[in-house]
Amino acid sequence: MMIAIVEDEPKLANLMQGYLTQAGFDTVVYHDGEQALKSILEAPPALLLLDLMLPGLDGMSVCRELRKTNTELPIIMLTARVEEIDRLLGLEIGADDYICKPYSPREVVARVKAVLRRSQPKTDGADQDESFFLDETKAMVTIHGAHCELTRVELFLLKALHDKPGHILSRDQLMHRIYTDNRIVSDRTIDSHVKKLRQKLHDLHPGAEYVHSVYGIGYKFEKP
Template sequence: MRILILEDNIRLATGLKKRLSQEGYAIDVLHDGEEGASVLDYQEYDLLILDLGLPGMDGIDILKKMRKNNKTMPVLITSARFKLDQKILGLEAGADDYIAKPFDLKEIVARVHALLRRSQQKGQTTIQLGDLTFNVLTRMLTKGDEHIHLSNRELSVFEYLISQVNVVLSKENISNHVGNFDNTFTPHAIETYISRIRKKLGSNVQIKTFPGLGYMISTK
């Protein structure tokens, strides 16, 4: 899954990126409000972590513009504006959650997991596909009592595929959701990760190839 962090505090943004990357998410970071608003016009994300006090364009204005343009991705506000009226303003503008600075990175991770879980699976905590079970909260894949280990990149690709069961996804679509500004996934890389995942899934679930179109995960 791909997350955008809009935060002008470089040290904090770097810490957030490092911590969330360890969870297997693809992270983009921008420090300017106008630049962030421009990127949001053309790039799709699964979640936005938004500081309010940004140079160029205030976070509230970015949020209002997003919602006006029917951008429905979950938004987690992180702000030094800790007063209740500021929190209410952020939530009424369309934020899904609000956390005041300073905060613990563990809490950010927990809130990100919760927001993505609600957004992607409408409250579902597990996805059952054939004899596989994927826990959306822990991002753990099991077959019966056996844990199937996926690398972070394999997990990112698999997570996107299983969120779109029986839907054909192009290589470009997959790349846009699992890559970031610093680490784009080439079509060849997507093929490589798909091949590795196939070997780990077992016999009841398969990833089908549609030449010229992309891939689809389904049961046999």
């Protein structure tokens, strides 16, 4: 699989290229956004590691342009400032994951593998996993045959996270999806609903965690 690395710092790009090559991936490196965008539009890689701060065309613009014609390409955004992640999430530019510098190259390789697993097309029967089932019509969740009812807010909350497995949703994003009447709700309210939802899921599958908190950013859904 070909991994495209768009990073204007040569040492960092070479470091990531070395780790990904060692992990069995083919790699190509671009040092500016315009060159990367042109090449990727012509020949999309299996996954794109995209730095936010680039000379010329920045990472956010590259991502937006790619998403106009390619909604399937897995994109992991890299940023040197943690506060930028909140802004990226709020804009919903279409990245699949976000990593803040400084990072461990091993962590990046692990995140690349995780995003690639999630993005693989389902084959016949591959999505017949009945270990977790969300019934929207009955506002009920079933895990390994055990089930419980959900409140309206818990249902909307779990659906928002379940529809984008592994994708981090900020509290603001969850707020807008749960409360469609534009009411003002505090972060603590969202956290309280998440806590209650987690407890219900834990009661159905003790020891397993389905809703994960990402410190300072939001929440994501992943099956254990």
